[in-house]
Amino acid sequence: MLPYIGSGAYCYANSSAMLLETIGEKVSPAVLEVLSGVGIGAMWHEEQKVIYFGQEIPDRGVSHALELLGFRWTEKSADAEGEPPLEELRRDVEHGPVLLGPLDMGYLTYNPNAAYLGGADHFVLAYRMDEQEIYLHDPAGFPFVSLPLSQFVLAWKAEKIFDRLFSYHYWTAPKRVGSPSEEEQAANALRLFQGIYQESASAKPNASVLYGKEAILRVVKRIEEEGGLSPAEIGHLSYFAFQLGARRAMDFAVFFSKHAPELAAIKERQAKQFGRCHTLIVEKNEQELANAMRVLADIEEEFRQVLCAK
Numbered sequence: 001m002l003p004y005i006g007s008g009a010y011c012y013a014n015s016s017a018m019l020l021e022t023i024g025e026k027v028s029p030a031v032l033e034v035l036s037g038v039g040i041g042a043m044w045h046e047e048q049k050v051i052y053f054g055q056e057i058p059d060r061g062v063s064h065a066l067e068l069l070g071f072r073w074t075e076k077s078a079d080a081e082g083e084p085p086l087e088e089l090r091r092d093v094e095h096g097p098v099l100l101g102p103l104d105m106g107y108l109t110y111n112p113n114a115a116y117l118g119g120a121d122h123f124v125l126a127y128r129m130d131e132q133e134i135y136l137h138d139p140a141g142f143p144f145v146s147l148p149l150s151q152f153v154l155a156w157k158a159e160k161i162f163d164r165l166f167s168y169h170y171w172t173a174p175k176r177v178g179s180p181s182e183e184e185q186a187a188n189a190l191r192l193f194q195g196i197y198q199e200s201a202s203a204k205p206n207a208s209v210l211y212g213k214e215a216i217l218r219v220v221k222r223i224e225e226e227g228g229l230s231p232a233e234i235g236h237l238s239y240f241a242f243q244l245g246a247r248r249a250m251d252f253a254v255f256f257s258k259h260a261p262e263l264a265a266i267k268e269r270q271a272k273q274f275g276r277c278h279t280l281i282v283e284k285n286e287q288e289l290a291n292a293m294r295v296l297a298d299i300e301e302e303f304r305q306v307l308c309a310k
Contacts, residue, residue, distance in 0.1 A: 050232075053241055
């Protein structure tokens with residue numbers, strides 16, 4: 001198995017790793033990403049014409065990972081229509097860093113690309129506040145940056161993030177309460193992942209949201225029967241979804257290698273297929289991309305069946 005080390009869109013996993021390190025706990029972002037369950041499955045949203053190679057959202061995923069690793073924590077959010085809880089956040093930050101998210105990247109003005117990122121969700125670590133600004137470690141490559149509170153409140157409200165659960169959401173004060181072994185973590189993770197698939201299987205049929213293999217084949221239909229992918233779809237797949245899918249799948253393969261080698265082998269094949277899809281979309285070879293995504297759909301279904309049979 002050839003490891004990959006490099007950059008990637010692991011914002012909530014990297015931020016979670018930073019939060020845990022503030023209490024002396026070193027946990028790999030790759031492990032946190034896997035245990036979040038966010039990379040399990042696939043989901044197509046018809047209204048937005050967008051596919052995500054995952055069925056869980058980070059709002060839940062961070063908490064899944066912390067729980068599976070044996071931590072207890074405090075998690076807070078507030079009504080989007082109410083006042084942002086800045087004073088409560090300020091009190092918590094005084095006692096230690098907090099993991100914030102989802103934030104709308106379009107309002108993170110220290111990022112020179114912020115104007116192009118509106119509506120994209122993001123997670124960061126906050127370590128200080130004063131009367132004018134909040135101070136952050138942003139794992140997208142921006143350590144020790146600050147953001148005016150007026151901008152931060154807009155980002156923290158997250159009203160343009162269509163799949164968010166919460167506004168004004170954060171995690172703080174993690175504390176280890178258990179020390180599950182690697183074998184226990186793997187067994188508990190398998191149950192989590194099975195539950196994610198079962199939740200989508202039991203969902204009421206809805207043409208506006210498709211899951212798993214059918215979600216991936218919906219993109220194939222867009223290419224072959226509906227005139228091709230829109231610029232927005234191409235951008236999402238080229239700059240985000242395929243490369244993230246490849247890295248996640250490889251991290252799943254490493255995680256499963258000791259305790260579920262059959263699943264590890266499927267995930268390694270999936271990682272390579274994501275890489276193939278990325279290459280083809282950048283080359284603007286949509287016909288071959290459609291063929292490659294059919295293979296990707298079959299691999300996704302194979303993984304689901306093997307996982308859920310355990």
